Amino acid sequence: MLKLSAINAHIAGTPILRDVDLEIKPGALVGLIGRNGAGKTTLMRTIMGLLKPDSGSIIIEGRDMTALAPHFRAQAKVGYMPEDRQLVPTLTVEENILIPAWANKLPEAEARLAWVYELMPEVEAFADRKALQLSGGQQKLVALARAMMSGSRLLLLDEPFEGVAPALSRRLASVLHTLKTEGLSVLLSESDYSHSADLVDQVYTIERGAVSAPKIIRGDVA
Numbered sequence: 001m002l003k004l005s006a007i008n009a010h011i012a013g014t015p016i017l018r019d020v021d022l023e024i025k026p027g028a029l030v031g032l033i034g035r036n037g038a039g040k041t042t043l044m045r046t047i048m049g050l051l052k053p054d055s056g057s058i059i060i061e062g063r064d065m066t067a068l069a070p071h072f073r074a075q076a077k078v079g080y081m082p083e084d085r086q087l088v089p090t091l092t093v094e095e096n097i098l099i100p101a102w103a104n105k106l107p108e109a110e111a112r113l114a115w116v117y118e119l120m121p122e123v124e125a126f127a128d129r130k131a132l133q134l135s136g137g138q139q140k141l142v143a144l145a146r147a148m149m150s151g152s153r154l155l156l157l158d159e160p161f162e163g164v165a166p167a168l169s170r171r172l173a174s175v176l177h178t179l180k181t182e183g184l185s186v187l188l189s190e191s192d193y194s195h196s197a198d199l200v201d202q203v204y205t206i207e208r209g210a211v212s213a214p215k216i217i218r219g220d221v222a
């Protein structure tokens, strides 16, 4: 599904990612664990094409995406939930969710929205509210819903549990579990194992921009 080979990337002249190899098999839920500043966000932004690597390759579903612009990821059915949510506060929840569909002219937007609402009926319940009227945890659910609009094959979730109250965390975990049973591949970052331990099949750790060999948690991944 996703294969990164020997990725190096810098920000403002400082090397951040160092020789990163990482693979996500179809249907796998993979953790990326590292402390603040370890490089999790930089790695996700690089996979999404928002930061161009200095060297290495990014293969998604067998296609070399290394030099391609971010919108090719949406076409390849990859969705991204940034750590800071990045909702447009003055737009409604539904408008925020539909942004990737409009921006990337995704086909079947209505069917995808229906699927998102089916998995997260609580989001449909506040679909007409402005994003700024929601709690931080509710905004995380909306950011996940928005990522799911384009991400029907692979989802990159940057610290989805960060700052989310326990009840919503459990809800988020249950949605991720359902997505996995539907065959989606997921890369999920966290600063420790507290929420991902029971969820992931495999874990990579990242420290100062270097990613360790994967640790297998569950062996049922293709």
Ligand SMILES: Nc1ncnc2c1ncn2[C@@H]1O[C@H](COP(=O)(O)OP(=O)(O)OP(=O)(O)O)[C@@H](O)[C@H]1O
Pocket: 011, 012, 016, 034, 035, 036, 037, 038, 039, 040, 041, 042, 043, 083, 191
């Ligand atoms: N815009 C930027 N300018 C300069 N340095 C940056 C910038 N963004 C990130 N960095 C540096 O890159 C390194 C990796 O940051 P990154 O945000 O990828 O880490 P992270 O693991 O996602 O941590 P966090 O959980 O704090 O977001 C850090 O040392 C950070 O200071």
